[in-house]
Amino acid sequence: MGSPLQPGLWSIGPNLSPTAECLSRQYQAYLERRDLILIKATNVFGSSDLVAEWFIKPARGLDYRPPCSVIMDNHDYKLVYEYLDRIEYGVY
Template identity: 50%
Template sequence: MNQVAQSPDVARLAAVARLLGGTATFRKMPRSPLEAHEILLNGLPSKALLHFVDNLVFLRWDDSFARAIGMSHRTYQRHTAENIRQLSPEQSGRAWKLAEILAKATAVFGSKDEAEQWLERPAIGLDQRKPIDLLATPAGVELVEELLARLEYGVYA
């Protein structure tokens, strides 16, 4: 396979994996979308979500965050207290998607802090809804991803 064609995927996957703990979390870093799929299908290690949450600056575990992850705060607390080793495939996929969106927003806005703040602010391109609020459904995720793509290319409307 051509390394040049593969490098954007590898860079994107590496950015997402770093948000989820990088080499401290993953035995083998995903190098393709198919490898990421296999990891998520088997369930991310709980420490991936713990690392992700511990390293957030502006985002907090509230109802919007819980819906985006697909996990109540109580379940998250059980993962930390009871040393539950794996997330379900559903929780893994949603945690990965939130990390993916945060990584993309970080690239668009230039810093993780700005990206987190953007997720919490009403957005004109989302009819004054906060991006984090839309991450509870696949349709909402698609809207947020489309807005990020427009922002990346300077198309706001």
């Protein structure tokens, strides 16, 4: 089984994965935002290992909040995405 941080590669057991009916809309939206951020972060950092560490550690540019806790809504998702842009271009 892949890393729990890999986009789209998580499950609740062997050959079982939750269906949309089992997940709240809020949680589905969180998973979508998470996947988009993980893809962007992998492009920026170049390593899924670095991304896994970055995603759960407090980030200076996010008021010392870990990205995984910041992406709960669309506004804060944009903050994380913009933060990754700043890291990518060296403006942070």
